[in-house]
Amino acid sequence: MKRHLKGIGVVMATMFLLCGAAWGASGQTTNNEWKGEQAKYVFMFIGDGMALQQVNAAEIYRGSGSVEGGNTTPSIKKLSFTQLPVQGMITTYSSNSFITDSAPAATSLASGYKTDNGVIGMDPGKTKKFTTIAQMARDKGQKVGILSSVSLNHATPASFYASVPSRNDYYGIALQMFDSNFDFFGGGGIHKAKGNKKEEPQPDAYEVASSKGYKIVRTREEILALKPDDGKIIAVNPVLDADSAMPYDIDRTDKELSLAEFTKKAIELLDNPKGFFMMVEGGKIDWACHANDAATAIQDTFAFADAVQEAVLFAEKHPNETLIVVVGDHETGGMSIGFAGTQYETFFNKIGFQKESYLAFDKRVADFRKNNAPDKASFDAFFPQITEVFGLTNLPADEAKTLEEKAKGGDKEAKKLLAMNLSELELQQLHDAFARSMKGEQERSKDEQTYLLYGGYEPLTVKTTHILNQKAGIGWTSYAHTGIPVPLFAMGVGAELFLGYYDNTDVAWKTMSISGVKN
């Protein structure tokens, strides 16, 4: 390393000796040993499904999303976490696939070991249990908080306290959660609280939690009123979706808490002289990207960034004792800032028209299906809801023609109106998707072509978000995850150890070393 440096003396040389290896000099290796003093307060923020494209889409939307009619002066506005002083890149593959799922990804971040897709906190052979950084912090006498916008027994949060052969064993994970003795869980609820199978009901998980000494808090007022001496807490957002997750931030109502509010409260409850470890997951960036819904993913990325900002405020008060790591676990959707149809242009302002998540819109489609026989359901009768929620229009041909002429003459209002108008091809695609949605097919993904078109989602909804996203210049290649490396951002004690290009398992080792919890 030193030989590549011009001699500006012992300071630079020492600098490289201190953190040189973290810069990846030897290619496949990285320095995971921190030799400085340790961080007492450690935050690990995980943006599920958040790679550079998700981050950049949010930055572009924030910087230029409100520009009407295009992007004549492109600018990005950085998010709270992209402004952190240290950046790194990490590979995300699991032990059996270049494309990881959230279980091995979070296991790597929590424990430092790779495992197979679907497995949580165990080796691929499913016999050896890993110890997580959160458990190490607890055993050292620190407080521990696990927060997520999805259910608290979902793969990512579970990877910090559970060891199970299958991420689908929600009930088993919940039981391990209550045995963790961690101080604070917050965000979503307990998924499958009555057991994994309806036909084999188990003791209500919330009651089991109570019996283990956890206080369950379920209203905004109660959660905000929590005090540090209230004991072990499970704080559940007052509104949950069918998967026991917090609703998408784009759909959030006043009676709920934001992820930032949960984070702020957790900091207040966990702050103590021995320090804490806190994991906060923005879990639904991933879900929105699975559904190829950029507007919803971007709003959840903002919610995640707001949560990080709470940690930054805390770190500013405890500058020599705090480490913040913000990292994606994998990319979802094969998102890109560029689509064949829009070529070299983007129109991010267009996704600003979207008022609800794809999931909220699904409900409109389901209601319409319920109220109309398949052969009587009229696309034209439903269409106003597409305009209401997504801003997409179907102008009469003569009106469109008049507007096109005005637009050619430079009429900005005409251009704006045309920008959201559907092409013949797009209308045909929506018609096809509507017909399929009205049939209410259950096994949508069985046939290859149908799966490629709709990915098992409500056909009309996914086709509508595809069209809106594509008009904005956003493309997608998958309804699953992809294998691209993801960015990491860090600040505080030991942050420079995170510079470079390394593996997701290294994130755990670095964090353990900096926090000094490893035995």
Add this chain to the structure above:
Amino acid sequence: MKRHLKGIGVVMATMFLLCGAAWGASGQTTNNEWKGEQAKYVFMFIGDGMALQQVNAAEIYRGSGSVEGGNTTPSIKKLSFTQLPVQGMITTYSSNSFITDSAPAATSLASGYKTDNGVIGMDPGKTKKFTTIAQMARDKGQKVGILSSVSLNHATPASFYASVPSRNDYYGIALQMFDSNFDFFGGGGIHKAKGNKKEEPQPDAYEVASSKGYKIVRTREEILALKPDDGKIIAVNPVLDADSAMPYDIDRTDKELSLAEFTKKAIELLDNPKGFFMMVEGGKIDWACHANDAATAIQDTFAFADAVQEAVLFAEKHPNETLIVVVGDHETGGMSIGFAGTQYETFFNKIGFQKESYLAFDKRVADFRKNNAPDKASFDAFFPQITEVFGLTNLPADEAKTLEEKAKGGDKEAKKLLAMNLSELELQQLHDAFARSMKGEQERSKDEQTYLLYGGYEPLTVKTTHILNQKAGIGWTSYAHTGIPVPLFAMGVGAELFLGYYDNTDVAWKTMSISGVKN
């Protein structure tokens, strides 16, 4: 910055004072001023169209591309430049679009200023000319080399010596090239050497170059025999394509030079006591990605990495005097390591079957079209060439069924044979594309749906690479560029200035500061 650090003394504090701002502490700003001693030998390698996905695809292919039948033990093998000790991320947008083209992208890297898409070395108003780092190096008495695998008057190389309102003014760019007095140009040839328009022929550009004192060298033997005292050189690869570019590396023949060989020779010719500036472009990673052809893009990425390795070998001999910067200019194609049809799996070994670039295959399609009337051209008669070049098969239904049964029983050979067999949907898509290709339509991109399917490329070829790529788990969203930030890798004097997340214009300012050429 300092306040986020645990006190390990004056060394760490000094370290942050030295390069802290380069770590992006203040968000939108980055430190572009180098205070150490200056780099005498400066390399800027530009991977055109090379973002993290292109880099990672090459790493995955190198690490696991030979694994037959899947990815049971995922591993990547890093490239020469991803092993460099410093990594950064840069935004790429131009002054009028989030999606830049290569002209403003290279202008930013060469001069430090943003301009509009299509413009080279001038402001968006097209009146003010920018000065490039290459010109500054020349004016300081250093030697200058400009190398590219595309034509030497293409947008990226041109941005280091020319100022023109339009990148399409190839002839005007060539004239500025000959007036640059740079010491070495190598790689592709002069595009449109007889003028921009056939109907208005101009003096042959190569003759103009000779009259300006350039020696034109066109054979492998002559180029490899060049000596430092041979004067100003334009070294043209013995084989050029229709765009005056070097052929794709996957199609390279023995009589040609690799980009690495050009780079090695340039280093030999330019090495002198006053130092040099050298720009080397891997220009056809971009072109292959425009055509959505991953195998060809990956091979050109390897060729680019080999060229970087020549600079690394030089740097190891001149450790305290050399800076190497390797950077993408933008992403192309919206490539992703993940496709809807393969969900959580990738099969990069499948693209190893491809033996030629899409461009070489285009010639086969054109020959077949020429020799067969559209209504007589038989898909079945052409199909063996698809198998020969891409390894894709169309097994008889009964044979496929037998193999499927064997595969279920664990027969590896059967699995391997089935892996490259086309599904009914894929076959139908190839049939449609073949019919369209046989019509030889010239204006393929006029109709929206046709453009989305084929992007103006030979329909049969692009559909075949799409299918092969998708079978491997690689998706594409565009035939143009996309707006995602790209990675940067650096080593040597001042390299740490490139840590962080900043703009492409900053790359020029940092490099100018480290090389000390700025007045």
